[in-house]
Amino acid sequence: MTKKNVFITTAIDYTNDVIHIGQAYEKILADCVARYYRFKLGDTGNGEKVYFLTGTDEHGTTNEKAARARNLEPLAHVNEISAKDKEQIDSLNISYNRFIRTTDEDHHKIVTEFLKKALETGDVYKSKYVGYYCEGCESHKTLSELNENKQCPLHLTRQIQELEEDNYFFKWSKYVDFLRDLIKNSPEFILPAGKQNEMLAFLEKGLNDIPISRPYTKVPWGIPVPGDEEQVVYVWYDALTNYYTAGIQNGFWNEDTKIIHFVGKDIVRFHTLLWPAMLKNVNYHLPDTVYVHGFINLNGEKISKSRGNVIRPLELVEQFGADAVRYYFLKHGPITEDVSVSLEHLKEVYNSDLANGLGNTVARIAKLAEISEFEFPPHTTNQEEELGETFEVFSRFNDFRVDLVLQKIWEKLAELDKHINENEPWKISDKQKLHEVLDYEINQIRNAAKWVEPFIPGTALKIQKQFAESNIKTSEVLFPRL
Numbered sequence: 001m002t003k004k005n006v007f008i009t010t011a012i013d014y015t016n017d018v019i020h021i022g023q024a025y026e027k028i029l030a031d032c033v034a035r036y037y038r039f040k041l042g043d044t045g046n047g048e049k050v051y052f053l054t055g056t057d058e059h060g061t062t063n064e065k066a067a068r069a070r071n072l073e074p075l076a077h078v079n080e081i082s083a084k085d086k087e088q089i090d091s092l093n094i095s096y097n098r099f100i101r102t103t104d105e106d107h108h109k110i111v112t113e114f115l116k117k118a119l120e121t122g123d124v125y126k127s128k129y130v131g132y133y134c135e136g137c138e139s140h141k142t143l144s145e146l147n148e149n150k151q152c153p154l155h156l157t158r159q160i161q162e163l164e165e166d167n168y169f170f171k172w173s174k175y176v177d178f179l180r181d182l183i184k185n186s187p188e189f190i191l192p193a194g195k196q197n198e199m200l201a202f203l204e205k206g207l208n209d210i211p212i213s214r215p216y217t218k219v220p221w222g223i224p225v226p227g228d229e230e231q232v233v234y235v236w237y238d239a240l241t242n243y244y245t246a247g248i249q250n251g252f253w254n255e256d257t258k259i260i261h262f263v264g265k266d267i268v269r270f271h272t273l274l275w276p277a278m279l280k281n282v283n284y285h286l287p288d289t290v291y292v293h294g295f296i297n298l299n300g301e302k303i304s305k306s307r308g309n310v311i312r313p314l315e316l317v318e319q320f321g322a323d324a325v326r327y328y329f330l331k332h333g334p335i336t337e338d339v340s341v342s343l344e345h346l347k348e349v350y351n352s353d354l355a356n357g358l359g360n361t362v363a364r365i366a367k368l369a370e371i372s373e374f375e376f377p378p379h380t381t382n383q384e385e386e387l388g389e390t391f392e393v394f395s396r397f398n399d400f401r402v403d404l405v406l407q408k409i410w411e412k413l414a415e416l417d418k419h420i421n422e423n424e425p426w427k428i429s430d431k432q433k434l435h436e437v438l439d440y441e442i443n444q445i446r447n448a449a450k451w452v453e454p455f456i457p458g459t460a461l462k463i464q465k466q467f468a469e470s471n472i473k474t475s476e477v478l479f480p481r482l
């Protein structure tokens with residue numbers, strides 16, 4: 001990578017309901033990658049070189065209807081849900097630089113400017129839309145996208161809307177060649193690569209121009225179309241622009257920045273076909289990568305309110321701790337297919353990898369160091385060599401394979417355990433030899449505490465503190481067995 005800055009985003013969640021663990025997975029994945037880049041580029045976390053964005057998508061019919069169902073004004077409703085989402089995300093130690101809300105004033109202003117510019121290009125025109133609309137997807141649908149009962153396959157419990165209304169349309173059809181070239185010429189634009197063919201196949205069928213506004217009389221909860229108070233901006237046009245709002249104002253929407261969007265597989269089309277076309281239309285810089293992931297299922301079932309199997313991140317954090325939850329999800333890697341998780345499996349992984357793994361190794365070495373009564377000053381001489389080892393451990397971050405990075409770290413921890421067992425420091429009577437053996441092991445723990453930081457930052461900090469000084473003492477158990 002030659003770019004000097006990195007801008008990482010997650011999808012922003014609808015505020016019809018508080019986020020669940022499936023939605024939180026993406027935040028954890030993106031957070032881990034953001035923390036890695038901070039280390040790599042030397043960013044303190046204040047957004048000098050790495051900017052990490054997450055937030056909530058608050059306009060549109062879904063959010064408005066959820067508010068009405070609670071007899072609340074939309075703003076009161078979205079204020080509450082957005083704050084709760086933030087609380088959930090914070091419980092997982094997600095290190096965003098900004099939690100953006102599409103009701104934020106600066107975003108409102110930038111969407112208005114964006115659309116004003118688009119209107120001037122001539123690629124936005126007013127016409128009548130006659131067709132289907134799924135409020136669950138907040139998306140216009142063709143008959144071919146519905147099942148035989150005329151339902152959206154993703155939202156079987158919702159009634160499909162039949163619309164006949166005046167809208168502003170975006171000349172999406174004009175951008176087919178541009179999008180095909182983008183996908184073919186920039187192999188990193190859609191990752192993993194398997195998703196590229198899916199989008200190319202979709203393009204082969206051609207694109208229909210797409211409405212980018214809704215009538216105010218039907219959807220009053222939105223940003224007004226500049227110069228036409230009878231229309232509000234279509235929620236996806238509004239939402240996608242959130243990346244630009246934060247990026248452009250903080251100096252992260254330019255050639256010098258690697259822009260990475262993490263998104264779920266249900267919204268790939270919006271991010272890889274509509275968003276770049278919107279940007280091209282107004283001649284703005286394009287993102288570098290849209291990374292697509294699958295869904296998290298719980299006990300083999302889709303997580304949904306109607307199934308009654310929703311678990312919030314905070315519930316898991318209270319039971320297992322933020323780092324254990326983060327570790328468990330990241331161990332699955334950047335999931336391409338859907339993955340099923342369960343509390344039993346989480347507990348199993350917690351005990352084997354964290355309590356008996358990392359936690360036990362750290363405790364053993366601290367104990368040996370303490371009873372030896374030696375001093376173990378942190379190494380200052382072979383820093384370059386250690387940095388090299390760190391980048392080797394981190395190498396698969398290049399293709400976001402956080403699972404393989406974790407595997408590598410845990411292999412190193414296993415080697416360290418083996419080193420302890422083989423050398424049996426408790427039996428060594430030669431003081432110099434004992435110091436040598438322990439010094440090596442302590443230094444490996446110091447390295448491991450660096451390596452695990454993007455994954456389990458709270459624990460990493462505890463270990464770093466415990467091993468910061470020459471005089472090492474035993475400390476609280478990192479992961480008590482469950």
Ligand SMILES: [Zn+2]
Pocket residue numbers: 134135136137138152153154155
């Ligand atoms: Zn739908």
